[in-house]
Amino acid sequence: MATHLITSACTRCDACAAVCPTASISFGATQYVIDQDTCTGCEICVTVCPVDVIVPTPRQQPE
């Protein structure tokens, strides 16, 4: 379920990874990333992000 993603403005503070109830946030090559398959969209990470870089995934237009 693709719901949220972390933009490149991430400051790598680790706040989001620590609170994710499904452990869907990990540190990738350059920043924290959300696993789109397992994110449930609970938005706890959104509330703890100090720089507001976690945003809803843009909805795909139906083909």
Added chain:
Amino acid sequence: MEVGRFSQLIAEYLQPLVPGETVRSLLEASADPVIRPLDLATLFRRNQTYAQLIRRMDLLQSRIAEWVAEDEKRLDMGDVILDRIVSLLGKQATRNAGVCIGLHRLSGTLPKKETDRFNLNPQDQIKFALTVEAFCQENSLAYSEKAYVAGLHYDWLKAIFVKNKTSKDAQTALSNAFTEGFEMARIAYDLSRLVKNFKYDHYVFSAALLEPIGMSLMSALYPKDLAAKSWSAFIADCEKFKGRKDDAFDALQSQRFDIRHHELSALVVNYFGILATVEKAVHFSKEPHFLKGADSDLYRLAAILSMAKTLQRKKPMSEVQKDYMRDLQIAEHEVLLMSEEMKMKK
């Protein structure tokens, strides 16, 4: 599908932990001969966890540093690196890497901090899948990619067992089920070569490999209220029937668990959602004749599984199975020959 008391347990146990969309798409794409390695990079980009973690592998860090040094100011360097990694690894290794990331995700061992090291170890993480794929390739068996996917069911289930701290008994049962399935798959493949104009020949190996996987789940979710205290105690009970232990095993399963292992195997395949055709064939592998009027090719696949099981148990074919042989136009002496050859190899 009526599956008895296990259905609810299985749903709670498996459903949240089965492969996600990215891994499923990756398996589908990597098995498609038309898809190029670079297309897999596009697939990874849909889920940034995979796109970034592929670039995070310790193994590739020195090479990635060289690429970055080439053009440090390039804004799309992340995408360029991903494309180069996928081209460098090729389809099979990229698929393995993606699957291993999925397994790390399941086990909760993805890097949480910038300083955490990140290594993939396919030889250990996807041992069953690689074993059957290598076997198919070395022995020139067709459809090794389907065999890989079937083997991956065992690897994934093993990771689920570890995550859920399932008993050693269940982990042993998983290895035993794989050994039995592997043996059955080789027999089923040989049988399928005797069948002409068979539409589902590409599913034979994988279906037979997956037929016994349900036994490991029976062990993992063993009900505490049964007479035998554990799965191994249950097996020991069946062993007491000596010459008829296989019949006892089948009968006692229905009686004590309210479901038979192949029905549970079909459920596992259903939850994984990658091999739908295999699910139906496995579900009806004890009673293929139920499929006879509905789908003749599926009936033939289920009948091959039924016969392969009997040969794997080194038992003679039943009268019903002789009917299957006639339906499939397999000569009885060819099966007898196969059976004798197997005994000789032993």
